[in-house]
Amino acid sequence: MKNTILILLTVFSLSLNAQNIFPVKLDNCKTDKFCLDCGDVKAGYEEQEFLKLQTKLQESLNLTGIKGAVKFQVLIDSKGEACVLSHTDQSKNPISLKIIEELDNFKKWTPAITAGKKEEKSSITMIFSINENKIIGKIERVDISSFKRSFDKPTSPEIFNKTYNYKNDHLKNYKITVWNAKNSNLPNNMNDNITVDKNGLIWLTVDEGLVTFDGKDFKKAEQNITDKGKFFSYYAIASDNNNVKWVYGTKNIYSFDNTKWTKHDSTEIGIDGAYEIINNPKTSEVFFCSDEGLTIYKNGKWSNINKAKIKELPSNRVTYAKRDSKNRIWIGTFSGTVMIDENGKATNFENTSTVLKGKCITSMAEDENGNLYFSLYEFERKEKGKVNNDEGIAISYANGIIKQFTTENSGMPFNHTNCVVYDKNENVIWISTDRAGLIRYDLKDGWENYHNENSDIPTSYISTMTLDEKGNLYLATRQGLVKIEKR
Incomplete structure (x- = not known):
């Protein structure tokens, strides 16, 4: 069992427990505790099934004239089920909403494993890029060392x-x-x-x-x-x-x-x-x-x-x-x-x-x-x-x-x-x-x-x-x- 309070108490250990890392936060996940891109084997997905998801998005979305990228923080549990915690698109673009829907419904996630045991919950970062009428999604692994360093500085008080x-x-x-x-x-x-x-x-x-x-x-x-x-x-x-x-x-x-x-x-x-x-x-x-x-x-x-x-x-x-x-x-x-x-x-x-x-x-x-x-x-x-x-x-x-x-x-x-x-x-x-x-x-x-x-x-x-x-x-x-x- 891992300590969380962290999220619930807004206290988290960067090595183990994490928080919503992107500015647009969603409320459809139970986030009392989870680790950030952790594990001897990190969480991911079955490649062939994910290609089918990508093809489905390609066929269902109108990507004409659109160029850019959005990052999604996805929480994956030990059963291979997932939900989107946060993302970077503050415009609430319908394309992002559709990606969230598909990621939430995707059933072929693979959980993180540490010391031979499945992690109860782990979050990964997915980045979807759109260019020349094509959409491509992939995992962007978190550089934990850089992530920790980003917190090793004081923040201004919020009164x-x-x-x-x-x-x-x-x-x-x-x-x-x-x-x-x-x-x-x-x-x-x-x-x-x-x-x-x-x-x-x-x-x-x-x-x-x-x-x-x-x-x-x-x-x-x-x-x-x-x-x-x-x-x-x-x-x-x-x-x-x-x-x-x-x-x-x-x-x-x-x-x-x-x-x-x-x-x-x-x-x-x-x-x-x-x-x-x-x-x-x-x-x-x-x-x-x-x-x-x-x-x-x-x-x-x-x-x-x-x-x-x-x-x-x-x-x-x-x-x-x-x-x-x-x-x-x-x-x-x-x-x-x-x-x-x-x-x-x-x-x-x-x-x-x-x-x-x-x-x-x-x-x-x-x-x-x-x-x-x-x-x-x-x-x-x-x-x-x-x-x-x-x-x-x-x-x-x-x-x-x-x-x-x-x-x-x-x-x-x-x-x-x-x-x-x-x-x-x-x-x-x-x-x-x-x-x-x-x-x-x-x-x-x-x-x-x-x-x-x-x-x-x-x-x-x-x-x-x-x-x-x-x-x-x-x-x-x-x-x-x-x-x-x-x-």
């Missing part, structure tokens, strides 16, 4: 809130330090997952790698019990109460006890991957969120929560889960959010009128008063293609009231958030986004927004973040590792 005045009065109180591939021995700048262990050592996933950071040097921390082959990467990480590191690597769950690595048999634990791995300090549980529900590890034993056991669970596809101080488990799925209380009673928020209806929680933090903070994803979006959706953050107060904060009613600069962290030392919520940088909210009425155009933070894209025991905030970004500490 959708045009009414809030960001004074950023507290920015001067922070020292911001950045480690990247140019000023340190960090292997590359593509950092997506981070945890801090009991020794204060930072564990960081980098593109196709895993490193530790002691404040001075980055060191490789690769698992050494599985042959990496042509491709191996890491997609989720957490450190538990016993200082054991839990990692999802390609097709396997691993643990590291600071002496040796252990690979956990998927037939025994019930999963071969995870969207997120979350440690619960008060209960010594480690949560693994996957397509098989919520898998729980505690005291050497594995258990699972799924729809067969909890009928109120909206879906087995769990993207995030965490236990709060009242012993309640909050679970975000791709079909909604559920809360299981201390007595085992489950509440499906799709059956409520709260702001969590239609939302999937993607991270959670709690303050000393029992107030909960959630980042949200709107899984059934009312407007297809809309960027600033009905998301933002939600606060579930200790008295049971749940309130949502968006660009419409607060100082949120952008509504899609990746992570929320509560800083008890300052009594603030830190919120990361993938377009507007970092948000500081003082829980009253003070909203601040830091990004690469008004601070030393090198990017507007922040994947996730964590606090160490000293209260320093670390950001995993696409421009390296960032540390924010109080002066």
Whole structure:
């Protein structure tokens, strides 16, 4: 199983997960996770059957006087079925629409294969050229190295809130330090997952790698019990109460006890991957969120929560889960959010009128008063293609009231958030986004927004973040590792 959130959470690992790469995006594909032109054997088509498709287009289209080319991103699943994700023709020309129709209906695609197994979903680029009344289609393979390099540069922040005045009065109180591939021995700048262990050592996933950071040097921390082959990467990480590191690597769950690595048999634990791995300090549980529900590890034993056991669970596809101080488990799925209380009673928020209806929680933090903070994803979006959706953050107060904060009613600069962290030392919520940088909210009425155009933070894209025991905030970004500490 591969990690995706990526698309759903607009966070993607360039080696593994991808997004719609062309400007005209279509909504006819399920794109929760897929890889970009991946595989030992890449996805393609049966040549003779594709020639028939090309001939059909040639005979059915009027190509007189037309010259040009259009690129199509095609998603191919393990069964050889496909759909068009995106393309380059912003004019909605009938020829492009006809090509899309034929590509969607074509039944002779061949799936990508990695290590002898078919990839669940892979996207390829097709280019159709028209010249001298002839149409020719072919695959244009993606140069992954060039594609990665295109993302190794900061993008300008996109601030959708045009009414809030960001004074950023507290920015001067922070020292911001950045480690990247140019000023340190960090292997590359593509950092997506981070945890801090009991020794204060930072564990960081980098593109196709895993490193530790002691404040001075980055060191490789690769698992050494599985042959990496042509491709191996890491997609989720957490450190538990016993200082054991839990990692999802390609097709396997691993643990590291600071002496040796252990690979956990998927037939025994019930999963071969995870969207997120979350440690619960008060209960010594480690949560693994996957397509098989919520898998729980505690005291050497594995258990699972799924729809067969909890009928109120909206879906087995769990993207995030965490236990709060009242012993309640909050679970975000791709079909909604559920809360299981201390007595085992489950509440499906799709059956409520709260702001969590239609939302999937993607991270959670709690303050000393029992107030909960959630980042949200709107899984059934009312407007297809809309960027600033009905998301933002939600606060579930200790008295049971749940309130949502968006660009419409607060100082949120952008509504899609990746992570929320509560800083008890300052009594603030830190919120990361993938377009507007970092948000500081003082829980009253003070909203601040830091990004690469008004601070030393090198990017507007922040994947996730964590606090160490000293209260320093670390950001995993696409421009390296960032540390924010109080002066």
